[in-house]
Amino acid sequence: MARTASLSGFPEWLPEERLVELHVLDTLRRVFELHGFSSIETRAVETVGQLLRKGEIDKEVYGLSRLQDDDAADAASHKADPNALALHFDLTVPFARYVVENAGYLAFPFRRYQIQKVWRGERPQEGRAREFTQADIDIVGDGDLPFRYDVEIALVIAEALGALPIPDFLLRINNRKLAEGFYNGIGLTDTAGVLRSIDKLEKIGPAKVAELLKSELGASDEQAQAALKLASIRTEDTSFVEQVRALGVSNELLEEGLAELEQVIAAAVQRAPGKVVADLSIARGLDYYTGTVVETVLVGHEQLGSICSGGRYDALASKGNRKFPGVGLSIGVTRLVSRILSQDLAKATRSVPTAVLVALNSDDSWGAAQDVAAELRSRGIATEVAAKAEKFGKQIKFADRRGIPFVWFTDDDGKHQVKDIRSGEQVDADPATWAPAPEDLNVRVLKA
């Protein structure tokens, strides 16, 4: 990408770049639908009260006000008004609201995918935009949700990511019950605080995390070391269970977490080999996760940050006594596509959908040319008609400049020929039967 966004943090793609993004979106949709996920969209706008319900994230939120509204509140009072409108910053919180509002119309467990833009007012940097697209899948139950869905959703995401034109990836999976049980077992009770500190491991390193645990959470040196030891465990199979047990901590919640994570990893070893690890350093910042937690790195692009994150949330959505536990994962589409484009990891085979340009013989031949085009289109061949009867050389040049591979000629006697302008080969052709080679029919996106 030679270009920079004209508004920092709000990337826009050129048409040939957009083809790569479309390919990513189409691929994800296909995999999600093959696994029975229904599409929904939620409005871009939530109330401030809804968005801030689950913790301290208001730093990132864009508030809305009608420019012409003379009573419009200023930003300060906007923040204070829970009914004020703001743009959503993820798709999980809006989805939880949607489920609660429409519970009477949904069949549970409800499986949905949702591909939409979200907005965060953070400082833009590589891999972090202010406007970006997320692709989420979630399964939500009414009352309870079998743990098996945690396993399934990890496998679906591994399949979806595997279908994209991206380098190898690795799902790093942990379980909050395991971590919380362990911390409780060693006598650290502010588990949210410990998780927040552990979440900083990659940024500040183990020594500083130990400092934090001691200074901010009153951990002893021993407790801090035990927490760090747990976070250092990372296995490609279920051997993490033994390694955790070897730390000699016993706690019921810990056992539950171990059993859950073991199920996920055991299934992944079999069904998505090499794509998943148990990584006990994964904490996830957001408060609403209650079990499985996932982050995903692109191998060789670790500094890009997680390209797919999420987990289990048992208490995000509820309606009176009715609870809607869920599990879901969110792919950072813009982050992925930015990387694909900036490092030329994949490319479209041409820059326009058009396969054929029908050239004009004379200005009067426009109607006849439209007839040819309509016949080709009726067989799925994307076709344009030239607007001016310029010299053929000029019309061919026009096709070349737009990246259109074939030019169609009809002479005054109604004889048709089609030219592959890449090879120069020109052959007789019948608009009712001619077709380009299958690889030229539609734009394809190929991994570099």
Added chain:
Amino acid sequence: MARTASLSGFPEWLPEERLVELHVLDTLRRVFELHGFSSIETRAVETVGQLLRKGEIDKEVYGLSRLQDDDAADAASHKADPNALALHFDLTVPFARYVVENAGYLAFPFRRYQIQKVWRGERPQEGRAREFTQADIDIVGDGDLPFRYDVEIALVIAEALGALPIPDFLLRINNRKLAEGFYNGIGLTDTAGVLRSIDKLEKIGPAKVAELLKSELGASDEQAQAALKLASIRTEDTSFVEQVRALGVSNELLEEGLAELEQVIAAAVQRAPGKVVADLSIARGLDYYTGTVVETVLVGHEQLGSICSGGRYDALASKGNRKFPGVGLSIGVTRLVSRILSQDLAKATRSVPTAVLVALNSDDSWGAAQDVAAELRSRGIATEVAAKAEKFGKQIKFADRRGIPFVWFTDDDGKHQVKDIRSGEQVDADPATWAPAPEDLNVRVLKA
């Protein structure tokens, strides 16, 4: 739709309603790509200065401010700051900005489609939401743009609308040059003012429009009557030309407009019979149109307002001396989909993408069931696996509740059977070869 949006003006669809919307969006995309239009998206956000560049529309615009920004301006100063951010209210103004910014990277004439949400802070009512999806096609030239594209774009839109599960529609087409030339010819020089008055014809009727023309624009009774006579002309063929000439006004611009509109209507009579009329009452409110103008009604649903509007704009985008004239049309997707849903004009054949539920024989059979599912999916059959080994009756009921037509059973000996739960028919099946009937493979959306 029994439900009302939880936030007035921000509609959200249930999964089976979203299937109808997806069908509409997929159909439009397919037609647009077959005609060689490239997909682009622009950011949701523009600067206030950019949005208000072309006239008085700030009433409708949502301004943005970061909730956490302590220096955030209040709404009043926000309005005054041309660099403040706001949500786009259409896709034409952002597209013009995109073309100017990326002119060096685009091949002209540049054909693009753009399907995105836009926002307007207007009072919500039937057919008018605050958040809604538009599907636009435009062709933009560098320096000049042959008039032929005006003809083409009307035909593409007629084809696209014709492919949707909607009632008959009618493109009502006029030409600003024709109208302006005529007004000039009868001595009315504030043509923008006359157009604004004529634009109110359907709302307030001819008598009141005549009043307006006289009181606000200083028209004589004769001039007002002539302007109304012009606006009363409506023909299904090119006979409007004679009718206009019969009014005895001569003006160069008028002749140019007549010739242009004649071209569009002549082509439409031939290539989209019954879908297009010349309607000289069409004015379009927006200032940037310079030639062809289009509005579209759904026959029998006229009070819904225009479902597809646009026209020619020769001066919307420019970069120094370089001009980028364009022509485009915009389909109101949300308006259409709302109407389809509220009047049951079309319906999805089922409510989920899933064709097959693989039942569980025992809790241990989940892995084997996943194998069956993977084999079906590899052949494009959307498949879910049950999460719990409940009684078969319960698993069938689960499929029924979710709208899944087939349930797959594998007994302990590995014998496979599949049941069509609509007919009750159950047959032996091989996961490597079985397929549902073509009409059951994917969700289809059928016109009522």
